[in-house]
Amino acid sequence: MRVSVIGAGVAGLVAATELAERGATVTVLERGASVGAEACSWFAGGMLAPWCERESAEEAVVVRGRLALDWWPRHFAGTVRAGTLVVAPARDAAELHRFARRTAHFTSLDQDGVAALEPDLAGRFRSGLFFAEEAHLDPRAALAALAAGLAARGVDLRLGVDADTTEVAADAIVDSRGFAAREQLKDLRGVRGEMVIVRSTEIHLTRPVRFLHPRIPLYIVPRSEGRFMIGATMIESDHRGPMTVRSALELLNAAYAVHPAFAEAEIVEFGANVRPAFPDNLPRVTRDGDILRLNGLYRHGFLLSPSLAQQAADILLPVEVTA
Template sequence: MDRPVVSIIGAGVAGLACATELADRGIAVEVLERAAHLGESACSWMAGGMLAPWCERATTDEIVARLGEPSIDWWRRHFPGTVSKGSLVLTPPRDAADLTRFASRTERHEWLDADAIAALEPDLAGRFRRALFFADEAHLEPRKALAALAAGLEARGVPIRFGVDVKPSQAEGDFVVDCRGLAARDELPDLRGVRGEMVVVRTRDVSLSRPVRMLHPRIPLYIVPRGDGIFMIGATMIESEERRAVSVRSAVELLNAAYTLHPAFGEAEIVELGADLRPTFPDNLPCMRRKGRVLHANGLFRHGFLLAPWLARQVADAVLVETRDADIPQRRHA
């Protein structure tokens, strides 16, 4: 089969990344999405968009950093809006030991003192004594990145058909790539949803150039600048599959983190509150599984934009060489 036709179900970050990678390799592709428009039902719409493999290594499996590192260049090639200014990790002085523990679990960082923090982020001058700077990391605006991938596909003649709700067995094509997220539990019963919540605020009184992670004793918190005074604050991780609005407790925790970073956030305007469920396998790692002509690409958990390019490469390799689980890492077993 020299040029198989591939039908991709789902236009979230997994589906669009798979379509882009396949198109890059000369494969005929179509994308089928049940929602009426881009982002209507994709949890990718609520993502932080941090391309931070070494920050993630401090709190997740080492393989996440190894597989995620090449994604930074992948996104730079496919989305010019990718911002390459690194990541900053800090904590209030009373919790300095947490920063030391974080540093011991990862690499590719440098320690900053108060003066260096002020030079990097002037609006944080005098507020923190020490920080970790991950200069090689990047970030992007997820909604703009998804729109850019979709536009790139359409410019290359790849059709994206919205309002099409099909099962993998119903889709046409020599191969079918199932990127439906949690909706794929009819085929992948070990998927579970992990709830994430976020707040978007607007203020002209704070300026940041890069994502800032605030170490927290219970949940990881980050603040990502979106430009034009917009900041996304996340990301709670709750083992719950309940679909409802953001809880008061989560909103308070997220906003308190922003206030701790800079009191001016206390006067910020709340633009959006959002919550969704991240599709997750038991080991919290993404996976490609092949069942006949169907490739199930799923389980990105909270690493959607970081690991989607890796997952897309596994799908493209499998399509091209017609082998099962090409380059899939050894899975952990409970």
């Protein structure tokens, strides 16, 4: 089967990988000049945290997201399975209790337990929650690794091609254009997300830290060379403009509350993009003749893309089960 995948964000590259592994002849068409650079996955946190996400998401996110914990290590060697640490200021202990009630698969920590996991946070938090089975990755490195893996399989990856589903000749088309497909998916909406990348040699974290606050919740994800991704904004807007001053101040102030060393960190990058979401905030695979549309990954791109891709591959290239 000849399959054309439109869009080289995380949804498109993971779908292309699944299809190529099942023997399809795959072509990936991307309008940008580089893999993922125009996709919201370029600005993602890269957290594979199904149980933490259950705090604000449906149970389906946990069930489908657990697949990512096995899929990503097989396809990206840089996947780090060190768990997730959730903390809150002492005055906001109720937020930690509420988070615990809505989630599962964690260990409750006292102050010494937090310090044992992250020594640089010693004495800063009286309690925390540790989700030991969760993982994280650097989204940009992961996208590059998927592209390299596809190239090794002979997949034709074409950049700078602004393809439309009506113009592509193939046995099947996988439309993974995200918010750009809103004309075909009328109930798709945009949810704006913003992030900051900073660099500091004064603090070391091994795993993502989620900081609970009733007004400014955020996550800090460690990356290589002393870099940290700070994010969490979710704004009901399809505006793609630069990050606002308010969001930058809130994220940086919250990071400073996690550790004062972030006040001296170098700002490497501000970023913003629009996440595609359906009304229920769950992704869908919809079929229109020979076109499959993979969309609605919302804030769960890296977590739910393996499940979504396998669903699409099952439709186009079902795996035969023998007795």
